[in-house]
Amino acid sequence: MEALINKIKSSIQLSPEAEAYLFSISTKKKVTKGDILIREGQTVDKIFFVIEGCLRSYCTDKKGKEHTLQFGVKNWWISDYIAIHNNERATLTVECLKDSTVIEFNAKKLNGTLTLFPEYEPFQRNLLERHVVSLHKRILNQLQLTAPERYDLFLQQYPDIEQDTRNYHIASYLGITQESLSRIRLEKSKN
C-alpha cells in the first residue's frame, strides 16, 4: 500500500484524510499462482493495483481460444474496465500468473474518492491519459509491425516477464499462436 501512496504522492499532493480514506477502502491481498481474481460472466466491482508479482487479463472466444489483453506487473492496475465502465458482467478473466501481492479496491468506492477528494483527480487523469497513450501505441504496433517485430518490442517493454508467463500467454498477447512464437524464438536464437 505504501508503494501506491508514494506513487500518488510523487505526482500530486495527497491530504492525510484522502490517504486515510484510500486505506479504508482497500485491502492488501496475497494471491497465488492460478488464482482467478475476476471471472468471466460474473459481476465486477474490484480493481487491483499490483504491488509485486504478475497477473494477466484475457478474454475467451467462441472456439475457446484465449486472447491476452493486458499483463499486470509491478505498479500497474488491472481489472475489467469494459465491464466496470459499462456496468456489465465481466467479459474478461483476470488470473494470477505467479504468487503476487495486490491491493484490492472496490471500484465504486475508488471512484467515490474522486468526488470526496477532488485533489486526487489529476492523478487519476494522468493515469488514464497514459493508459490511452499506451493503447494507441499498441494498436499502431499491431497494425504496422510483423510478429517478430512485435515480439522484440514486447521483450523490451517486459524484459523479465518470460520467467513468469507461459509461452501461450505471450503469443496470445501478440496475436499469434504459441507455435509461431516458438518458431520466432528459434529464428532469433540463430542470430
Next chain:
Amino acid sequence: MEALINKIKSSIQLSPEAEAYLFSISTKKKVTKGDILIREGQTVDKIFFVIEGCLRSYCTDKKGKEHTLQFGVKNWWISDYIAIHNNERATLTVECLKDSTVIEFNAKKLNGTLTLFPEYEPFQRNLLERHVVSLHKRILNQLQLTAPERYDLFLQQYPDIEQDTRNYHIASYLGITQESLSRIRLEKSKN
C-alpha cells in the same frame, strides 16, 4: 460550439465562468477535404472536437504505408494524444476526409481548464474512461476476429462512414490491404 457545451452540460454542471473560459480558448473552424490539421513530425498543441464531418488520424510506416488509428466523426475528439501526452513531435497525421466543422482547442489551455474549473474534471474523466474502454474493445476484436468479422463490426459502428472515406482508409483501420477489403466486399455481396 453549442453542441459541445450541451454535451458537457448533459453530464455535469458547468458554471457560466467555465463555459466562458472554454469559449475563450477555442476557435470554431471550417476545414475542407484534404486539409491536414496535424502533420507528422511537427509539434502538436491542438485538439479538435468534431461538430460535423469526418476526419482521420494515421501513422505512416517505413515503407510508406498508412495505418489509420482513428476516425473522427460527429461529437468525437481527435488529435495525436501520444505526442501531446509525451510532449513529443507528432507521429500521427490528422487529415480531413470531407468538408467539416471542428472546434480547435489549445491542448495546454484545455488542460488548464481542469485546474481552473475542477468541476469539469468528471466530464473529462468519463471521456477518458470511455476512450479506454473502446480501445480495449478494439484490441480484443483485432485479436479474436477475422477480417470479414471486423469489417462487419466496423459497418455497425460507423454505418454511414463509407460515403466519406476511401476504401484504403477503412482497410488500414482494419489492418488489411485495400485489395483484401475489396474481396471481402465481393464475398458479402454474394450472400
Next chain:
DNA sequence: CGCCGAGTTGAACTGAATCAAGAAACGTGG
C-alpha cells in the same frame, strides 16, 4: 517409473499480402 503439461518441430494448408493489369469513378479544363 509413467504421467502430464509445456514446448518444439514438421508438413500441409490457408488467409491475406504482393505485384501487376484492367475497369470504373472523378475532377478539371477546354
Next chain:
DNA sequence: CCACGTTTCTTGATTCAGTTCAACTCGGCG
C-alpha cells in the same frame, strides 16, 4: 457537356507469413 488524365477500385496470379493438426521431446512430479 465532353475528353482527358488521375485516382480509386477491382480482379487475377503468385507468394508468404502464420495457422492448424499431429507427432515428438523435455522436464517436473506423483
